[in-house]
Amino acid sequence: MVFGFLMIIVVAYLLFQRSSTLSSQTMPITFIILMLGIGCGYCGTMCIDTLGGSGYIWLIYWEILCLVHFLSICWTSVLYAILHGPITTLQTKKGDPIVQYWIRRFLFYAILLVVLPLCCGLLPFASLGQWKDHFMSKVFDDQGSVMSKMFDDQGSEL
Numbered sequence: 001m002v003f004g005f006l007m008i009i010v011v012a013y014l015l016f017q018r019s020s021t022l023s024s025q026t027m028p029i030t031f032i033i034l035m036l037g038i039g040c041g042y043c044g045t046m047c048i049d050t051l052g053g054s055g056y057i058w059l060i061y062w063e064i065l066c067l068v069h070f071l072s073i074c075w076t077s078v079l080y081a082i083l084h085g086p087i088t089t090l091q092t093k094k095g096d097p098i099v100q101y102w103i104r105r106f107l108f109y110a111i112l113l114v115v116l117p118l119c120c121g122l123l124p125f126a127s128l129g130q131w132k133d134h135f136m137s138k139v140f141d142d143q144g145s146v147m148s149k150m151f152d153d154q155g156s157e158l
Contacts, residue, residue: 053124061120
């Protein structure tokens with residue numbers, strides 16, 4: 001377990017050192033593929049295995065997250081057209097899209113910023129059903145204890 005924490009600290013230090021020494025990032029695609037995709041993927045798999053989770057499940061979600069970033073850097077104009085619509089010189093409406101652009105942007109950013117990181121952090125250690133049961137038991141246990149205290153206080157005043 002100490003190895004997992006040590007590896008996380010070392011990778012975080014190296015990323016912090018690299019970002020602080022360079023004012024502008026050179027070769028972002030190479031950095032994403034080599035450093036984040038392969039380097040951090042291998043180290044992260046060992047860390048998750050050391051901490052008691054499934055490193056391979058973590059690696060799948062990590063690679064998906066890196067792939068989405070890679071595709072958004074390589075084909076920025078295509079991603080912009082998908083998320084914001086076609087660029088026209090006149091601000092006219094060119095037909096009705098099947099899915100509105102604000103819904104596309106919301107789904108893209110929700111998946112990129114919430115869903116994939118949560119899957120990456122939670123699913124290697126337990127399934128969705130186990131996490132649901134865990135959080136529901138925490139919510140209902142806390143509410144139940146608060147409710148019982150309220151009823152106990154009201155009963156003692158009578």
